[in-house]
Amino acid sequence: MSDHVMNETPKTRRDFLFAAATAVGAVGAAVAVWPFVDSLNPAADTRALSTVEVDLAPIAAGQAITVKWRGKPVFIRHRTPQEIESARAVNAADLRDPQADDARVQKAEWLVMVGVCTHLGCVPLGQKAGDPVGDFGGWFCPCHGSHYDTSGRIRKGPAPANLAVPDYAFLSDTQIRIG
Amino acid sequence: MTAPGRLNKALDWVDRRLPLISLMKHSAIDYPTPKNLNYWWNFGSLAGFMLVVMIVTGLFLAMQYTPHVDMAFDSVERIMRDVNYGWLIRYLHMNGASMFFVVTYIHIFRGLYYGSYKPPRELLWWIGLVILLLMMATAFMGYVLPWGQMSLWGATVITNLFSAVPVVGDAIVTLLWGGFSVDNPTLNRFFVLHFLLPFVILGVVVLHVWALHTVKSNNPLGIDVKGPQDVIPFHPYYTVKDLFGIGVFLIVYCLFTFWYPNYLGHPDNYIPANPMVTPPHIVPEWYFLPFYAILRAVPDKLMGVIAMFAAILVLFALPWLDSSKVRSGTFRPWFKVAFWLFVVDCFVLGYVGAMPAEGVWIVLGRIASVYYFVHLLLILPLLSRYEKTRPLPESIGLPVLSREGAAKGAQALAVLFAVVLFAAPAVAAEGAPLRKQSWSWQGIFGTYDEAQLRRGYQVYREVCSACHAMKRVHFRNTEALGFTEEAVKELAASYTVTDGPDDNGDMFERPALPSDRFPSPFPNDQAAMAANGGALPPDLSLIVKARMGGPDYVFSLLTGYAPQPADVELPPGKFYNTVFPGHAISMPPQLTDGAIEFPDGAPANVEAVARDVTAFLQWAAEPELEERHAMGVKTVLFLFAATALMYALKRRVWAAVH
Ligand code: FES
Numbered sequence: 001m002s003d004h005v006m007n008e009t010p011k012t013r014r015d016f017l018f019a020a021a022t023a024v025g026a027v028g029a030a031v032a033v034w035p036f037v038d039s040l041n042p043a044a045d046t047r048a049l050s051t052v053e054v055d056l057a058p059i060a061a062g063q064a065i066t067v068k069w070r071g072k073p074v075f076i077r078h079r080t081p082q083e084i085e086s087a088r089a090v091n092a093a094d095l096r097d098p099q100a101d102d103a104r105v106q107k108a109e110w111l112v113m114v115g116v117c118t119h120l121g122c123v124p125l126g127q128k129a130g131d132p133v134g135d136f137g138g139w140f141c142p143c144h145g146s147h148y149d150t151s152g153r154i155r156k157g158p159a160p161a162n163l164a165v166p167d168y169a170f171l172s173d174t175q176i177r178i179g
Numbered sequence: 180m181t182a183p184g185r186l187n188k189a190l191d192w193v194d195r196r197l198p199l200i201s202l203m204k205h206s207a208i209d210y211p212t213p214k215n216l217n218y219w220w221n222f223g224s225l226a227g228f229m230l231v232v233m234i235v236t237g238l239f240l241a242m243q244y245t246p247h248v249d250m251a252f253d254s255v256e257r258i259m260r261d262v263n264y265g266w267l268i269r270y271l272h273m274n275g276a277s278m279f280f281v282v283t284y285i286h287i288f289r290g291l292y293y294g295s296y297k298p299p300r301e302l303l304w305w306i307g308l309v310i311l312l313l314m315m316a317t318a319f320m321g322y323v324l325p326w327g328q329m330s331l332w333g334a335t336v337i338t339n340l341f342s343a344v345p346v347v348g349d350a351i352v353t354l355l356w357g358g359f360s361v362d363n364p365t366l367n368r369f370f371v372l373h374f375l376l377p378f379v380i381l382g383v384v385v386l387h388v389w390a391l392h393t394v395k396s397n398n399p400l401g402i403d404v405k406g407p408q409d410v411i412p413f414h415p416y417y418t419v420k421d422l423f424g425i426g427v428f429l430i431v432y433c434l435f436t437f438w439y440p441n442y443l444g445h446p447d448n449y450i451p452a453n454p455m456v457t458p459p460h461i462v463p464e465w466y467f468l469p470f471y472a473i474l475r476a477v478p479d480k481l482m483g484v485i486a487m488f489a490a491i492l493v494l495f496a497l498p499w500l501d502s503s504k505v506r507s508g509t510f511r512p513w514f515k516v517a518f519w520l521f522v523v524d525c526f527v528l529g530y531v532g533a534m535p536a537e538g539v540w541i542v543l544g545r546i547a548s549v550y551y552f553v554h555l556l557l558i559l560p561l562l563s564r565y566e567k568t569r570p571l572p573e574s575i576g577l578p579v580l581s582r583e584g585a586a587k588g589a590q591a592l593a594v595l596f597a598v599v600l601f602a603a604p605a606v607a608a609e610g611a612p613l614r615k616q617s618w619s620w621q622g623i624f625g626t627y628d629e630a631q632l633r634r635g636y637q638v639y640r641e642v643c644s645a646c647h648a649m650k651r652v653h654f655r656n657t658e659a660l661g662f663t664e665e666a667v668k669e670l671a672a673s674y675t676v677t678d679g680p681d682d683n684g685d686m687f688e689r690p691a692l693p694s695d696r697f698p699s700p701f702p703n704d705q706a707a708m709a710a711n712g713g714a715l716p717p718d719l720s721l722i723v724k725a726r727m728g729g730p731d732y733v734f735s736l737l738t739g740y741a742p743q744p745a746d747v748e749l750p751p752g753k754f755y756n757t758v759f760p761g762h763a764i765s766m767p768p769q770l771t772d773g774a775i776e777f778p779d780g781a782p783a784n785v786e787a788v789a790r791d792v793t794a795f796l797q798w799a800a801e802p803e804l805e806e807r808h809a810m811g812v813k814t815v816l817f818l819f820a821a822t823a824l825m826y827a828l829k830r831r832v833w834a835a836v837h
Contacts, residue, residue, distance in 0.1 A: 017828040024821045025422070035264035036239050043243075044261040048655050048694035 051179035053171065056110065064127045066115060069178045073115035073123055074166060075139075076176075079150065084108050086137060087151035097161045101151040104165050112168050112176065113152045117141040119159035124148060139163070206392055211410035212417055213398035214836055215575050218589070219293075220396070221424035222286040224417075228425055229279040230384065234377050236272040237321075244324065246370035248363045251326035252451045256651050256721075259803065266803040267810070270440040271432075276318050277443045278432050280466035283311065285592070291497075292518050292588070294506030295397040301498040303390040308494055310383050317376040318464065320369040323361075327448030328458050334361045334369070336461055340474075343484040360454060401507025402571055409575035411836060419829045426822030430815060437811025438623065441724060449725035449800075450717075459760070460535065468532030469525050469551075475536050476548035486548065493555050500555060503563035510569040514562050519591065521554045526595050613731040613758065614738065616790065620797065623812060626805050627798050629661040634777050635795025636660055638788055642769050643719060646711060648699035651720035652799050655693040659802060667693050674698050712752045714765035723793070723800040730797045732758065737789035740768040 042050075052069045054076060059065055064077040079087075087101040105111055117124050119141065125131040126139035126148075134140030134147035136155045141148075146157030153162040168178045194200045243262050245254040258265035287307070290296060296304035319337060323330045338355045342348040357364030395404065404410055411417075435442060443465060447458040463471050470487050477483035493500075508515045524547050531544040619628045636657065639649070654671035662670065672690040676698055679686035691698065701707035708715050717725075726732045739758035743749055753763035770785045777783055781791075798804075 014828070014831045017824065017831055021422075021821075021824045021828045024824055028817060028821055035267050036235070038263040039239050039265060039268055040242065041263055043257065043263060043265070044655075045257065045653075045694070046261075048653070 051177055053175065053177045055175055057174040061109070066127050067178070069114075069166065074178055075111070075113050075115040075127060075152070075163070077111045077127075079109050079111055083137070083150040087149060087153075090149065090151075090153075096154050099151075099153060099162055104151050104153075104162070106168075106170060110176075111150075111152060112165065112178070113163040114166050115139075115163065117143065117146055117159055118154065118161040118163065119144055119146050119157070124163075206388070207418075208412065208414040210392060210413040211404075211407075212396055212413050213404055213409060213575055214411045214416075215398050215400060216396065216417070217399050218424065219285070219289040219399075221421060222282045222289060224421040225282040225424060225428050226279065226286055227384065228428075229275060229282060230377070230380060233272065233275050233279060234381070236268050236275060237374070237377065239268050240272055241374060244370075246324065246367050248326060248366055248452070251324060251366060253651075255325045260651065260656075266807065267436075270436045270807075274432065274435045274440060274443065276321065277435070277464070277466065278428070279314065280318070282428070283314065284466070287311070288522060290397075291521075292508045293397055293399060294401050294501070294503075294508065296497045297501070297503075297506050298498065299394045300390075300397060303387065303394060304497065305495055306383060306387045306390055308491070310380055310387060312491065313376055313380045313383065315467070317373060317380065318466065320373040320376075322448075322464060323366065323369045324373060325448060326366065326452045328450045328452055328456075329445045329448040329461075331361055331452035331454065332457055332461050333463060334365065337463075338365075340484050340487075343481040345481070362454075397506060398575060399507060399509065400572060400575060401505065401509070402575065405574045405576070415832050416836065419825065419832050423822065423825040423829045426818060426825050430818050430822065433811060433815050433818065437807050437814065440807075446725050446727050446729075449721045462533055465529065465533070468530075469528035470532075472528040472532035472544045473548045473551065475532070476541075476544040490551060493552070497555070497559075501559040501563050503566065503568070505568045505571065510571055511562070511566055512569065513566045514559075517554060517558050517562060521551075522592075522595070524550050524554065526599060530599065613728045613735040615731050616734055616793075618730055618794065618797070620794075620801075620804055620808075623808065625808055627659075628794065630779055630781070631791050631794045632660045632798050633662075634779070634781055634788075635791040635793070635798075637777065638770075638775060638792040639719070639795055641775060643792065644697070644700060646700055646707070646716040646766075647719045648701070648707075648716075649697045649720045649799060650699060650718055652697050653693070654691060654695055654697070656802060659798070664693075671695060712765060716766070719796055719799065721800050723797045725800075730793050733796060734789050734793045736764075737770060737793070738786060 050070050052067060052074075054065075054067050056076070056078070059076065059078045061078050062080045062083075064075060066073045066075055068074070077083075084101070090101075092098045092100045102108070104113075115123050115127070120143065122141050122143035124139035124141040124146070126133045132140045132142070134149075134156070136147050136149035138150045138152060138155075139148040140146070141157065141159065144158050146159035147155050148159075148163055149155050151162075152165075154160070166178050168176050170176050190200055240258065243254065243258045243265065245251060255269070258269050260266075262268075290304065290307070319333070323334045338352055338361065341351045341355065344351055353359065355365070356362065357368060398404075445462065450458075462468070470490055473490050474483045474487040477486050503511065503514070505511055508518055527543065527547045528551065531540050531547060534540040536544075618625070619631070620626060639647075654667055654674075657667055657670065658664065671693050674691040674695075675688050676691045676695050677686050678689050681687055701710060704715055723729050723733055728735070735758040736756060739756045741755055741757050743755040747755065747762065749755060749763050753765060754767055755762055756764040770788050772784045775783045775788055781787065801807075
């Protein structure tokens with residue numbers, strides 16, 4: 001009987017030690033992984049450049065400019081009254097990605113969007129005079145044929161969602177900061 | 180069927196088609212290992228562990244590094260300053276190289292002492308030496324990548340070794356360089372090879388382990404395993420012992436990484452490479468020093484190179500040079516003495532390699548170099564013929580051996596290491612003694628004093644910035660001095676920077692943003708030199724790391740101006756400074772009592788101002804220091820706990836064997 005007890009106690013102790021050591025080792029290894037994973041996230045210099053200020057004054061109605069923000073093109077369009085009109089005329093509920101035009105702009109004449117097709121990431125055409133603008137007078141993505149309207153909403157083609165609107169703020173009537 | 184049952188069945192299915200699991204079980208679990216291995220046998224697995232650490236850290240560094248002469252240095256500084264935990268990964272890699280060599284050298288000396296190169300382990304030994312050679316090549320090329328002064332000049336000196344080859348030497352060197360000097364093509368190919376070779380090493384390590392598992396481990400008695408009573412399975416006995424060893428090792432590794440990350444490096448490598456100026460002392464990394472000493476001991480170029488390579492190649496012949504049938508030094512009274520003399524000789528060589536090649540060091544270097552070869556080529560063969568060895572024990576299972584021997588060896592080695600570690604800074608300490616200060620960031624918990632940093636920054640702005648750039652510091656970094664985001668914006672906006680080109684192709688001026696660097700006082704180095712009597716005011720971002728003595732040097736220099744002694748002649752336009760090498764400095768004394776007024780009312784005499792600006796420069800050079808110390812404390816505490824746990828488990832597991 002005493003023999004049995006003597007055999008039993010070290011064994012339990014060893015099992016406990018084994019479990020504790022495994023747990024500590026696993027926690028240590030898991031924590032050590034994080035710095036490596038996080039090193040792949042954007043670095044401080046990249047993060048610091050993630051806002052850009054744009055002067056809107058030189059953009060005439062009907063014109064558009066493209067600025068670079070976080071390595072991506074941002075479309076800024078000074079919309080004409082007709083364009084605003086046609087964007088508002090649509091019944092948002094009928095759209096693939098239902099969104100009213102005034103939910104996509106801060107000031108009706110200024111449309112600011114990330115110029116990256118929500119299908120697979122190409123840059124749609126329609127910024128420059130002479131570009132194809134698609135069936136809805138906005139933008140057309142040549143990669144797989146997505147059509148966007150004058151509010152940048154997806155109307156036809158494979159893209160699942162409207163062109164994204166970035167965070168931006170009007171610093172003055174003619175100045176915005178993106179990001 | 181239970182889940183584990185199903186899992187086993189699936190594993191079994193795989194194993195019958197590809198016996199991966201059997202292989203693992205065979206080589207890492209069941210592998211019959213002599214039961215009497217001492218702690219010196221831990222260093223093989225430690226070396227394997229370090230190889231993995233180097234490959235992993237290296238992989239993540241390579242994802243951020245740019246191998247171009249114009250960008251390499253900056254990309255490394257970006258890793259240190261901007262990449263998340265970049266400083267940690269780089270310091271782990273940088274100090275990891277040293278740790279890798281420490282454990283590998285101990286592993287080799289263990290083999291030397293216990294005769295692990297003798298039959299049937301010759302091939303195992305040779306493969307190990309191949310790994311050493313590959314490691315040396317890899318380490319050398321890795322040291323070139325940061326493209327600092329030591330990178331460039333180390334690469335120049337080492338590649339020039341090949342110019343000693345008769346007739347085709349110069350052609351070989353040109354081929355190695357891909358140009359007429361160490362330049363961009365050299366950097367590119369070194370990067371590629373530095374990336375490739377570790378995987379070659381990994382392959383050769385597999386061969387090393389394969390050969391080991393074929394001939395089986397040697398042991399402290401050096402006698403053959405006689406039967407199952409002599410061995411124990413590798414797992415759990417040696418897995419837990421190795422894990423305990425890794426714990427202890429990691430603590431040492433972390434002490435360097437978190438508190439003395441640059442102790443084993445050279446300050447000159449924080450100066451960007453300059454092909455026009457060679458640093459006063461070209462010294463390789465410590466792990467090459469013994470070989471470097473042998474190279475310099477021979478007064479002939481070709482013979483020096485041959486001697487250096489021979490120092491390693493001769494080790495391949497050890498199985499024949501030492502033909503004694505007794506493997507372990509434990510039973511060879513004279514061999515034991517010779518072995519320790521040889522170890523001391525290697526340390527002497529290392530020390531001499533770090534000293535300037537002059538005076539007594541030349542003589543000592545020659546004696547030590549000759550003794551190196553005498554030991555291997557003369558003493559070992561003679562000993563193996565004439566030495567009377569002690570009787571060998573019957574078997575491993577009947578231990579007749581106290582463990583004192585191994586413990587004494589460990590003590591001896593520890594003393595040697597301590598001597599070298601403390602002697603190393605003496606190598607650098609030349610010239611006037613520095614005025615050592617006690618700085619707030621020193622010590623285990625050291626942190627910066629924000630108010631002091633702000634004062635120091637004010638000194639930089641009002642005084643130093645007239646001539647000195649700080650290109651690696653951005654306005655956004657000054658949040659660390661206690662400025663709010665708004666204050667940083669205002670501060671940045673008070674400077675004007677050139678940007679562009681705009682849509683018309685013109686450059687334009689705009690207020691600086693927090694993401695901009697501190698503007699430089701001069702458009703380029705030439706303009707800076709022209710405005711400063713031909714001397715280039717160095718960029719101050721890294722000055723504290725780039726000078727031997729660090730903050731104490733900077734402080735001593737700033738306060739080291741003195742009237743010119745009567746017997747000293749100064750060239751025109753130079754000023755007398757007690758600390759500056761050569762005492763003739765181009766920078767006039769800039770700090771005067773009371774010239775600056777601090778908003779917090781702190782004293783503004785020369786000493787105080789010098790101390791404040793030094794603190795600021797220290798912060799600029801090591802902005803990660805506070806995070807590093809804090810993480811170090813947590814990591815080391817955790818490691819102590821984990822290692823203690825491993826030790827307890829190890830004792831428990833081994834209770835049955837002892
Ligand atoms: S990426 Fe635009 S349609 Fe496919």
